[in-house]
Amino acid sequence: MALALSRNQMSTFLEYHPTVLHDLHESVPFLYTSTGTGPYNAWLDPIVIDEWQSLAYYEIEEMTKRGVPGVWTHGFYDGWAPNYMFYVANGHTRFGRFYETFGNGGATPRNRNVGPQSGRDWYRPNPPLPRVKWSMRNNVNMQQSAILLAMNYVANNKDKFLNNLLP
Numbered sequence: 001m002a003l004a005l006s007r008n009q010m011s012t013f014l015e016y017h018p019t020v021l022h023d024l025h026e027s028v029p030f031l032y033t034s035t036g037t038g039p040y041n042a043w044l045d046p047i048v049i050d051e052w053q054s055l056a057y058y059e060i061e062e063m064t065k066r067g068v069p070g071v072w073t074h075g076f077y078d079g080w081a082p083n084y085m086f087y088v089a090n091g092h093t094r095f096g097r098f099y100e101t102f103g104n105g106g107a108t109p110r111n112r113n114v115g116p117q118s119g120r121d122w123y124r125p126n127p128p129l130p131r132v133k134w135s136m137r138n139n140v141n142m143q144q145s146a147i148l149l150a151m152n153y154v155a156n157n158k159d160k161f162l163n164n165l166l167p
Contacts (some may be wrong), residue, residue, distance in 0.1 A: 006085065011026055013088050018163050020055075020154055021089035021096040024143050026103030029114045029128040030070030031142040033059045034098045036088075038077020048095045049079070055097060058153045059146045068145070070128030075121065076100065099146055100104045101139045102128075106140075109135035 001007055013021060033056040040049050054075040063071040077084075077098070086096025104110060111133055118130040132138075154161050 009085055010088055010101050013092065014158065017092075017094065019094055019165065020091070022088035022099055022147055023084050023096060023098035025084075025098055025100045026139060027145050028076065028100045029102040029112075029117050029132075030068075030138075031072070031146060032076050032100040033071065033073050033146055034077050034100075035073045036077045037074055038079050039087050040079040040080070041075050041078065044051070044079075045089055045093075048090055051095045051161070051164065052079075052097055056154060062149045063145060064126050068142075069126055070124075071142075071146075072124040074123035097150075101142045104134055104136050104139060107136050108132050109137075114126070144156065 001010065001034050009094075035052045035056045036049075037141050058070050060073060067106050082091070084098055086098045089096030102112070104112075105135075111131065114130050114132065
């Protein structure tokens with residue numbers, strides 16, 4: 001809570017109590033949508049963990065249908081540590097999730113070699129391309145698409161998500 005950003009985020013969350021809190025990051029190609037790998041924090045409600053999975057699988061399915069490579073889950077976050085902003089929601093009877101995308105270090109498009117993360121793994125059946133011309137626009141488009149899909153899914157299943165909220 002030492003950062004003004006963290007204090008503002010917490011204040012806004014406590015004032016409005018959103019159903020879902022999205023936390024955006026840049027570290028891996030192309031789009032990781034969080035579920036965690038387990039073992040999950042024993043103090044998290046099992047419904048929160050189920051909602052992580054539901055939204056991640058929906059985003060992966062929808063983006064893959066649209067021809068977007070490199071959207072995946074598992075294999076990154078452990079699902080335990082409360083060291084991301086999205087844990088504000090997880091600790092206050094809502095659910096938080098986060099995304100990681102390929103950062104770029106600036107606005108100018110760059111040719112990027114993805115490296116070993118372009119390999120196909122059990123948790124990444126549609127891997128990122130091995131080489132790509134990447135820009136901050138790609139980064140924003142990936143996260144925005146995932147968030148819009150998630151918001152649409154939650155809106156279309158509002159009764160489920162609202163009924164899942166703990167008192």
